[in-house]
Amino acid sequence: MAGAPHPAGRPPRTGPAETVDTQVIVVGAGPVGLLLAGELALRGIRVTLVERRHGPTTESRASTLHARTMELLDSRGLLDDLGSPPREPRGHFGGIPLDLTLPGPYPGQWKVPQTRTEAVLEEWALGLGADLRCGHTLHAVDDRGTHVEAAATGRHGEHLTLRAAHLVACDGQDSTVRRLLGADFPGTPAGRELLRADVEGIDIPNRRFERLPGGFAVAARNPAGVTRVMVHEFGAAVRDRAGDPHFDEITAAWKRVTGEDITGGTPLWVNRFDDENRLLARYRHGRVLFAGDAAHRQMPIGGQALNLGLQDAHNLGWKLAAAVDGTAPDGLLDSYGTERAAVGAAVLGNIRAQALLLLGGPEVEPLRTVLAELLAHDDVRTHLAAMISGLDIRYDVGGPAHPLSGARLPHLRLRTGGMVCSTAELLRSGRGLLLGLGAPPPRTGAVPADRIDTVTAQAAPDEPLGGAPAAVLVRPDGHVVWAGGADGDGLGRAVARWFGSP
Numbered sequence: 001m002a003g004a005p006h007p008a009g010r011p012p013r014t015g016p017a018e019t020v021d022t023q024v025i026v027v028g029a030g031p032v033g034l035l036l037a038g039e040l041a042l043r044g045i046r047v048t049l050v051e052r053r054h055g056p057t058t059e060s061r062a063s064t065l066h067a068r069t070m071e072l073l074d075s076r077g078l079l080d081d082l083g084s085p086p087r088e089p090r091g092h093f094g095g096i097p098l099d100l101t102l103p104g105p106y107p108g109q110w111k112v113p114q115t116r117t118e119a120v121l122e123e124w125a126l127g128l129g130a131d132l133r134c135g136h137t138l139h140a141v142d143d144r145g146t147h148v149e150a151a152a153t154g155r156h157g158e159h160l161t162l163r164a165a166h167l168v169a170c171d172g173q174d175s176t177v178r179r180l181l182g183a184d185f186p187g188t189p190a191g192r193e194l195l196r197a198d199v200e201g202i203d204i205p206n207r208r209f210e211r212l213p214g215g216f217a218v219a220a221r222n223p224a225g226v227t228r229v230m231v232h233e234f235g236a237a238v239r240d241r242a243g244d245p246h247f248d249e250i251t252a253a254w255k256r257v258t259g260e261d262i263t264g265g266t267p268l269w270v271n272r273f274d275d276e277n278r279l280l281a282r283y284r285h286g287r288v289l290f291a292g293d294a295a296h297r298q299m300p301i302g303g304q305a306l307n308l309g310l311q312d313a314h315n316l317g318w319k320l321a322a323a324v325d326g327t328a329p330d331g332l333l334d335s336y337g338t339e340r341a342a343v344g345a346a347v348l349g350n351i352r353a354q355a356l357l358l359l360g361g362p363e364v365e366p367l368r369t370v371l372a373e374l375l376a377h378d379d380v381r382t383h384l385a386a387m388i389s390g391l392d393i394r395y396d397v398g399g400p401a402h403p404l405s406g407a408r409l410p411h412l413r414l415r416t417g418g419m420v421c422s423t424a425e426l427l428r429s430g431r432g433l434l435l436g437l438g439a440p441p442p443r444t445g446a447v448p449a450d451r452i453d454t455v456t457a458q459a460a461p462d463e464p465l466g467g468a469p470a471a472v473l474v475r476p477d478g479h480v481v482w483a484g485g486a487d488g489d490g491l492g493r494a495v496a497r498w499f500g501s502p
Contacts (some may be wrong), residue, residue: 005367017159022131023324024050025167027138027152027177030310031062031114032292033170034121039077039317042430045324048131048162050056050138050152052414062114064303068390069411071411072108072246072314073477075140075427081120085112091302093350093384094357095209095216096372101383104423105411106269109303109389117306118490121251136160141167143286163325168289168316170309181285187278187297188352190238193361194299195272204229207258208357215257216359226268231257234361244271257495260309275299275355279344283337296344298351301358302388308347318430318476322500327451329500339395346348350387395479398497400490402483403467405452409433409474424478429453433474441471442488447495448502473498 024040026033029051038489040047041296065073065085073079089108091100101107112230126132143439148167152160169177172498178185194216206229207219215233231253239245248269278297283290292309300306316336321327357368372381386392394406404410414437424434431454440456447454452473473482473494482494 004120018132018163019163020048020160020163021132022046022319023166024048024160025050025148025162025164027150027167028171028292028294029122029132029134029293030170030172031121031306032313032494033115034118034125035310035319036128036168036170036291036313037132038121038125038128039313039430040321040324041125042076043318043321045321045328045483046129046131047125048133048185049125050136050150050160050162051134052137054135054155056360057403062117062300062303062306063111063176064306065110065112065117065344066303066307066389067100067102067104067106067108068393068408069103069307069310070110071408071424071477072311072423074105074422076124076430077428078120078124079424080109081123081290082116083198085110087111089388089445091385091388092209093371093375093388093423094226094301094354094368095211096368098358098375098384098388099381100389102382102385102389102391104391105424114306130262133160138171138180141177141288143288148287149183166287166289166320167225168320169294170290170313171294173293175290175296177288178280178290178294181288183290184281185297186281186350187438188276190260190274190276192232192355193238193274194232194238194359195245196228197247197250197270198268199227199229199262199265200225200268201437202227202262204258204260204262212257215253217254217258225389227265229254229262233257234359234360239272239416246270261389264458273300273341275359277348277352277355279341279348283341284334288317289320289336291340295340296348298348301351301354301357304347304351304388307390308344311393315340322451327500329450329497332500333500343393346387393479397479397481397494399482399494400484402480404469404472404480404483407480409472409477409480413460413463415460417456420460426453426455427474427478430476432476434471435474436471437468439470439486440490442484442486444488445492445495448499448500451496451499 023046026037026049027401029049037047087108087110089101091098091109127163138152140151142149148164150162169175204219207217207475209313210217218230220228247270251263280295291312319332319336397406409423434452434454436456469483470485472480474480482491
């Protein structure tokens with residue numbers, strides 16, 4: 001695929017040139033790109049991140065980590081580095097309160113500033129050997145069939161050429177890679193928008209998803225004294241110009257909707273987001289793949305966008321590493337797009353529904369009333385809570401049917417080798433896991449020891465395991481691909497499908 005010209009038709013500035021030969025290029029060093037880089041480096045893959053920013057972001061656009069994301073961070077030993085974030089058991093669906101409490105170690109939502117999430121992931125990825133090139137603007141991507149070449153220009157005009165087996169675009173909703181490739185990005189255009197600002201020096205009442213006669217407003221003051229405000233005017237047209245709004249636009253809209261004057265505050269950050277809803281037609285274009293907001297664009301309602309992207313990276317990392325080191329069985333890398341596009345479509349569907357409930361005018365009030373009544377039924381509540389939290393994801397992994405097939409490995413406390421540990425800790429090597437519960441797992445065919453850890457464990461004294469299978473085979477991303485009895489029926493096929501031959 002031929003590289004596209006530099007934006008605006010201008011050739012990149014000339015300067016000192018450098019060529020980097022690596023194995024994977026990751027474009028974008030936000031949370032998704034950093035997690036992917038760490039996943040690759042954990043498996044010994046040489047990875048180079050290309051980032052347009054000159055340094056770490058100072059904007060905490062996303063501040064919510066859901067239960068499934070906390071589990072995957074636990075499986076890489078990163079939770080302690082987050083500190084002790086506050087937990088909020090209550091979330092919402094379209095602004096209607098929703099109890100997110102579900103079985104598992106991390107129920108609810110966890111409030112972690114994006115700056116902290118990025119710092120933890122950056123330290124992890126760089127500590128494993130990832131190479132980060134900040135201050136470089138990508139201007140060409142060329143899939144040569146046998147490898148990918150990319151070109152970027154540094155802050156002082158220096159030219160950077162990168163060669164790798166694969167390139168992954170983690171460069172956000174306005175993805176440069178997506179534009180350069182002309183990737184098909186179907187969906188619906190924006191019809192509603194929300195203005196947002198972090199403001200210092202104002203004292204206004206907290207508002208949680210408050211619907212007023214003229215619009216919708218949120219105000220939340222953090223411990224540092226900064227208030228995040230969000231406002232939408234019912235029926236207002238989407239701004240017809242790119243870029244962030246001016247603070248006076250936000251103060252005027254806030255005044256019209258709430259009657260409050262916040263013009264005396266100091267804006268620390270302003271932006272807007274809308275309900276544009278798009279999903280890439282293909283997550284993989286030859287040797288170029290997409291993850292995070294580069295693959296899907298959605299209104300950031302309930303913190304789902306960041307969590308969806310991080311889970312993309314967690315699904316892709318081990319598969320791409322296997323493709324690079326030559327151990328991937330046929331179809332493994334393609335399963336990334338198949339699995340994550342289905343999850344992305346489901347999440348974008350629930351976000352569209354929430355956007356209508358949240359920002360629709362008086363005409364949606366009857367629907368909101370009915371949904372609030374339905375949420376009083378626990379099966380409805382748990383269904384929506386699992387969907388928001390990412391705990392309902394189940395992949396089609398084939399093989400014998402079992403309630404655990406395709407689902408995430410439940411969090412259990414186990415006793416093995418004289419120690420008590422969790423199932424998350426057993427996944428920290430980044431390899432697959434063949435786990436025998438109460439007895440050694442079945443011996444069936446060859447299990448590649450460089451790709452799968454074999455562990456026998458007993459339940460911890462206070463951990464009931466009623467109804468558990470004799471053994472499970474778990475992918476590095478924590479999803480079960482085989483569960484069965486001591487006869488091991490189907491285990492060899494599952495090993496070959498997901499991990500290849502020794």
